[in-house]
Amino acid sequence: MFSTLHKALLFSHDKVACEDYEPRIDPVPFGAGDDETIIKIVRLIKNNEPLGATIYLNERTGCVEIARVLHGGAAYRSAGLLNAGDEIHEINGEPVQGLEPDKIVAMLSEVSGSVTLKLVPCMRTNLGRKTKLKVRCLFSFDPGTDEHIPCREAGLAFKMGDILEIVNDEDATWWQALKMEEPVLATSDVPPVPPARRSASSATTPGSGGTVTPIPARLVPSKHYQERINQSMSLQSQDSQTDKVEEDHVPHSTEWRLFVLGENRFVVVVVVVVLHLVVFSDFDTDEIPTYEEVELYHPKHPLKIFRPIIFIGPPGVGRNELKRRLKASNPQHFEEVVPYTSREKRPHEEDGKEYNFLSRDEMESQIVAQKFVEFGEYKGNLYGTSLESIKSVIQKGKVCLLAPHTQALKFIRTAELRPYIIFIKAPDMERMKFTRLEQHARGTHNESTPPFTAEELRDITEMSAKMEERYSHLFDAVIINDDLLEAAGSLIKMAAKIEREDQWVPVGWAY
Numbered sequence: 001m002f003s004t005l006h007k008a009l010l011f012s013h014d015k016v017a018c019e020d021y022e023p024r025i026d027p028v029p030f031g032a033g034d035d036e037t038i039i040k041i042v043r044l045i046k047n048n049e050p051l052g053a054t055i056y057l058n059e060r061t062g063c064v065e066i067a068r069v070l071h072g073g074a075a076y077r078s079a080g081l082l083n084a085g086d087e088i089h090e091i092n093g094e095p096v097q098g099l100e101p102d103k104i105v106a107m108l109s110e111v112s113g114s115v116t117l118k119l120v121p122c123m124r125t126n127l128g129r130k131t132k133l134k135v136r137c138l139f140s141f142d143p144g145t146d147e148h149i150p151c152r153e154a155g156l157a158f159k160m161g162d163i164l165e166i167v168n169d170e171d172a173t174w175w176q177a178l179k180m181e182e183p184v185l186a187t188s189d190v191p192p193v194p195p196a197r198r199s200a201s202s203a204t205t206p207g208s209g210g211t212v213t214p215i216p217a218r219l220v221p222s223k224h225y226q227e228r229i230n231q232s233m234s235l236q237s238q239d240s241q242t243d244k245v246e247e248d249h250v251p252h253s254t255e256w257r258l259f260v261l262g263e264n265r266f267v268v269v270v271v272v273v274v275l276h277l278v279v280f281s282d283f284d285t286d287e288i289p290t291y292e293e294v295e296l297y298h299p300k301h302p303l304k305i306f307r308p309i310i311f312i313g314p315p316g317v318g319r320n321e322l323k324r325r326l327k328a329s330n331p332q333h334f335e336e337v338v339p340y341t342s343r344e345k346r347p348h349e350e351d352g353k354e355y356n357f358l359s360r361d362e363m364e365s366q367i368v369a370q371k372f373v374e375f376g377e378y379k380g381n382l383y384g385t386s387l388e389s390i391k392s393v394i395q396k397g398k399v400c401l402l403a404p405h406t407q408a409l410k411f412i413r414t415a416e417l418r419p420y421i422i423f424i425k426a427p428d429m430e431r432m433k434f435t436r437l438e439q440h441a442r443g444t445h446n447e448s449t450p451p452f453t454a455e456e457l458r459d460i461t462e463m464s465a466k467m468e469e470r471y472s473h474l475f476d477a478v479i480i481n482d483d484l485l486e487a488a489g490s491l492i493k494m495a496a497k498i499e500r501e502d503q504w505v506p507v508g509w510a511y
């Protein structure tokens with residue numbers, strides 16, 4: 001049986017439930033003719049969240065327009081109240097026709113409380129192609145130093161190796177993206193393993209008791225645009241470069257022209273939105289290679305197929321030393337690839353143990369048949385590593401260890417092998433001398449090689465820097481081989497994590 005209190009409660013509930021709390025949109029005014037323009041009036045009330053939109057001056061029409069609505073931001077969540085292509089005609093009753101976007105940004109930031117915008121809405125129906133592309137950045141980008149970005153404040157800074165989620169790739173030159181996690185390319189010895197499937201499009205606000213606030217997407221150069229920038233950079237000596245880049249930005253005015261012609265009716269729509277007026281102004285753009293599409297790889301494979309670990313670095317930096325130490329940490333689990341050679345077998349050697357022995361003719365025909373990921377000649381004999389031997393180690397359920405030449409990466413970095421590539425980096429020259437000279441370290445190609453000279457060590461550090469600059473987009477991790485024990489310890493921990501934690505891999509590599 002209901003008490004009076006219960007009844008009162010239910011009555012109140014029903015009453016509240018019957019009310020309409022949506023923003024009230026006035027009906028089309030009586031007598032609106034077919035030749036009148038649609039006007040939208042949007043009232044914004046400041047809070048602490050950025051608006052998440054950019055504006056620009058359409059030089060053809062002389063109107064300031066909303067250039068972009070950033071995915072996930074306040075304007076985006078206003079469910080269509082502000083759209084890309086909307087023309088801004090008045091701010092708090094003041095006409096803004098012909099004003100520079102900077103001036104409008106200043107007007108908006110001076111306003112306190114609320115502001116009313118009179119807009120001519122964009123009639124475009126297909127607003128913003130959305131995508132969920134995950135990419136690894138193969139270059140670094142800093143909107144603060146980029147002179148062509150349409151809006152610096154809306155730019156997303158990233159480093160080579162960062163993973164981005166591209167949420168809108170509609171624009172030919174600027175995509176909208178969210179950062180997925182910390183850089184994959186670690187410059188320390190910590191493996192850059194991503195957190196398992198964290199959503200990039202939302203985050204828990206500190207102190208908000210667990211409520212989730214969407215993070216607005218930000219602008220990053222599109223793949224196409226970045227490729228053009230790279231081409232321009234390589235043609236820098238030729239004067240045409242600047243013109244090319246400028247050309248890329250002309251689309252702005254033409255792009256929007258299609259959508260502002262509008263329809264011929266007059267409608268006044270009054271809506272109230274709670275938004276903060278950090279409106280970004282528009283400028284225009286520049287920067288290197290681009291993005292690689294990635295997906296999450298979960299290493300727990302039932303058949304125990306492990307990613308091979310590939311050691312890349314300048315000769316003499318310690319790739320083989322570290323490889324040996326990793327193998328020694330668990331000889332049953334790690335296995336080095338047995339190379340092929342055309343040299344004579346020595347009495348103490350066993351075929352298939354130190355080397356696989358082949359005649360020179362056999363080896364040459366296998367090289368021609370592209371069976372080797374790398375090969376070379378030393379003292380008149382051929383040496384090489386075959387793709388089949390790498391695969392046979394993987395199929396045995398062992399972790400294959402290999403320290404090839406960098407050129408071999410193009411044969412090894414495939415969906416079939418799924419290698420985890422570690423760059424063994426030289427420390428600075430002072431540490432290089434301290435660690436190597438004391439240990440009488442020497443190149444291992446020949447036992448009679450004398451210890452490294454200071455000059456050879458300098459060559460190693462210089463080559464290390466050059467390799468890193470040239471190939472770092474291919475590395476999954478970096479280990480600085482300073483103190484040998486520490487470097488080996490980091491490597492062993494890293495190898496364990498590779499088997500345990502999810503990793504970003506090029507798309508098509510995951511099972």
Ligand SMILES: Nc1ncnc2c1ncn2[C@@H]1O[C@H](COP(=O)(O)OP(=O)(O)OP(=O)(O)O)[C@@H](O)[C@H]1O
Pocket residue numbers: 313314315316317318319320321322403435436439440441442443444445481482483484485487
């Ligand atoms: N961190 C280190 N501190 C001191 N000595 C080191 C360190 N790392 C490697 N070495 C020594 O440096 C020498 C060269 O190392 P290693 O043979 O592993 O180089 P590599 O990169 O494999 O080059 P290569 O292919 O020419 O052999 C060896 O004597 C090795 O013991």
